[in-house]
Amino acid sequence: MEILTSEFFQKALLGGLFIGITAPLVGLFLVLRRLSMIGDTLSHVAIAGVALGFLTGVYPLVAGIVFSIAASFAIEKLRKAYKTYAELSLAIIMSGGIALASILFTLGKSYSMNVNSYLFGSIYTLNSADLWIIGGVTGAVLIVIGTQVKELFLLTFDEEAAAVSGLPVRFYNVMISVLTALIISVSIKIVGALLVSALLTIPAACSLIIARSFKQSVIAVVVIGEFALLFGLIIAGVWNLAPGGTIVLLLIFILLLLLASRRGLRLFN
Template sequence: MEILASEFFQRALIGGVLIGITAPLMGIFLVLRRLSMIGDTLSHVSIAGVALGFLIGVYPVAVGLVFAIIASFFIEKLRKTYKTYAELSIAIIMSGGVALASILFTMGRGFNINVNGYLFGSIFTLDNVDLITIAVVTVVVLVAIRTQLKELFLLTFDEDAAAVSGLPVRFYNVMISVLTALVISASIKIVGALLVSALLTIPAACSLIIARSFRQSVITVVIIGELAVVAGLMMAGVWNLAPGGTIVLLLIAIMLVLLLLKRGMKMGS
């Protein structure tokens, strides 16, 4: 197909493939720890950083990344403050992120700010700086997970046991939040702030349907994420659809098919 020869589409594929690895990987840890909404929170905070980046003339994704990392520390701090109501931290930070983003975008009305591109994604406009950013984030995430997989596994399934065994729980909680912030900031231009949490959570939801172990879950989320990203980009390129929305709807379709297959297998047995 002609579109495969296009440089902008090749960049989109490279960026999509990289995010198709890291976002689902981080998502499986968040979903298993019942923190799936943290994706929405950090993405909204990132958008506030993007808006500030436009206002001060600094690479928007980099400013969004800084905002997301700072927000991840605040979330962890509030989670410790409201131990019984840990979800409050996510709600508070999300509200603050949305409020700040709205104010900054209002201040930037006189500037050429492509709001829709960051809200809904604009993967076909990825440039070399974006690809380098995504590649660096991918390497950081993969190295962190590869070297700390056992510790993350214990923390994910039994945080109290991890603390008793001497694991620095606070450090690993912050690490997961920071890695998630990095992935979300890098993903914003691909699927958009309003859809990025789907790339974190839906592959994880799919893996929980078919995987029988944690290791299988880790492998399954990556396969499903890559399948949806590559197929979604191809469909969006050929039929001129919104890439982010196409990827997310494809993920939902995969999940529904898996649910139907599982139900059919149960009825058959």
Template sequence: MEFFQRALIGGALIAITAPLMGLFLVLRRLAMIGDTLAHVSIAGVALGFLMNVYPVAVGLAFAIIGSFAIEALRRTYRTYAELSLAIIMSGGIALASLLFTMGKGFNQNANSYWFGSIYTLTYTDIWVIAGVTAIVLTMVLVHKKELFLLTFDEDAAAVSGLPVKYFNIMLSILTALVISAAIKIVGALLVSALLTIPAACSLALSRSFKQAVILVVVVGEIAVLAGLWIAGVGNLAPGGTIVLLLIGFLAVSVATSRIMRA
């Protein structure tokens, strides 16, 4: 059962950082950045297999490069911020498909990164996820006031003298780190759900930003740990089970919110 212990550790760690970063992204109307960077990261994973290099490391490098590209395009098309996501996602999918055709022998291994394979986490994966968690939590705690202002009013943050460009890049890099660490747990096709659905649950129930931060982590932890247990007992796909559980939580959160407002 050692593999299940590694799955629990990896899942518990990513359930802190992914929903937390997702909250900032949702509030900034960049919810789709998860899908975008996940596809870019998969292209890096494919290249890693092709070069016989640790795939997550190459995927991480690709995701960080993609985050810089998104930020550059977002500044170029300020009125159409979502355009940057569509462009980079298209490029990521195109590059991934090209690399897959060049290395047909590793397609089966690469599938675990598309759909998630939390039970195959290695100790190297755990250390990578733990390192990402430590970096994200440290940066969020150190810059919590600046991130709060940037999230809710970027123009006011710029006027007040906050280095907006620096913090935008920092958020993009942190998001890239989290997504690269998460794709082996829930898969590139589902990673966006782990970023956005806990945030949606939290925003439906919370009355302040502090409550939202606490709730988003609680929802993420319960969904991941309970999803792993249910998947283990029922011999189900862990990633899909976690996401469906999150959708169930969202339905309950929305219903509860309506009752509270009535």
């Protein structure tokens, strides 16, 4: 239990606290808009940015953010080009991100030991610079969502009505993509690029089971996200487990528990 009082573990908890708010919150909008796979797409692009950061000496987290934001603009551009097959934009960008990352990884040898920390997460290695970046992204996301929640609500549930009412739909679509890119970029060091989409989608899936309104969904998704991240970290720390995998499995357990409870209530009634 000494690990719970360690400085590195306290930093991990603080980083988890930040991500536990923003990732599920933005993920709720993505799930409701049927854009769940954007998390996987941008996470693979972010890894390419991280790889380039190692090669060029740029801070990897910053390089990942730049790549993810650029990819978010590209996704929106392709979505407009393929209106009937919008999911093609995600497949194209994801393929490009994986291909670029694989090439960049083969160009460098000295940083190969660091690859796993970004693929599977390494929350215990968060430093003060990481926390400042994560905290800044968290603050920016909360400010944007807090001031634009009505517009985002309308866009999420009826994009055509939003356009008719004069809402700049394209601007808000890009804004959501950029917010997603920021969150994914700072989350890959916590749960890893291969698992980061779980933070966006599973809390949202849980909230859709128990919530009866959009407001309840927002509250539920944040509560579930925070619970899974903080308790997942504690469980992983005490039993020496992989933090990212523990957090995701805890989220899946919560989802299965909620599904079983709903089924049980239906049978009882």
